Structure formats: C-alpha cells, structure tokens
Amino acid sequence: MAYALENARFQWEEGERRVRQADDQARSDLERAVEDVLDALRRRLGSSFAIAELAELYGEGTDWADDIARRRAGSDSSAVVDAAFNRYAREAHDFAGGKQRVDHPDRGRLPSQDY
DSSP: OOOOHHHHHHHHHHHHHHHHHSOHHHHHHHHHHHHHHHHHHHHHHOSOOOHHHHHHHHHTOOHHHHHHHHHHHGGGHHHHHHHHHHHHHTTSTTEETTEEOOEETTTEEOOOEEO
C-alpha cells in the first residue's frame, strides 16, 4: 500500500520548519546531517524518481536515515530526516513547486495539480 503523499509532505515540511527554527549552532549541525541524508537518498533513488517513489521509501521506514542523522544531529534526527526528504522531493521529475505534475496519456503533461 502506497504511503499517503499528503501525510509525507506534511511531515517533511514540519521537519524543514524545525531545522530552520533551530538556534544557529544547532542549525549548523542539523544542516550537515541533512546533507548526509540527502547523499544517502541520492544513492538509494538516483536522479530520476517520482514523488510517489520517495513517499513510498519514506513509508517503508526511515531507520537507516535516522542512523545517519543521529551521528551528527543527535536527538533531532527525525527533523533532519524529514527535512532531507522535503528537499529531495524538489528533485522528483514530477514535482513542480509544491505541486505534482500529472501526465495525460493523450496530451502529455497537464498543468500541475496540488497534492
């Protein structure tokens, strides 16, 4: 069963918010941890993926990403993981500024639709 994209996006955006709101010293450590998780996401999904694939990976569990984040960010690992997924979502081939592009079989791409 596919992980609900709307739920994933909400959690990812919340993690991004928590990273942004951290104090300067903590944010520096969190940002480095986000980069570590982003590197791992790139290795797992590659450069061509759909936003639903990213949500599915998230729904399967993020223990592997928590382990990476915890090494650098400690107890804030869940915010780091969610922020990394949020940032990586922007690289999905069907992501258009917070909206998912939808392919139409007869006419190619349709205008973006909200999640």
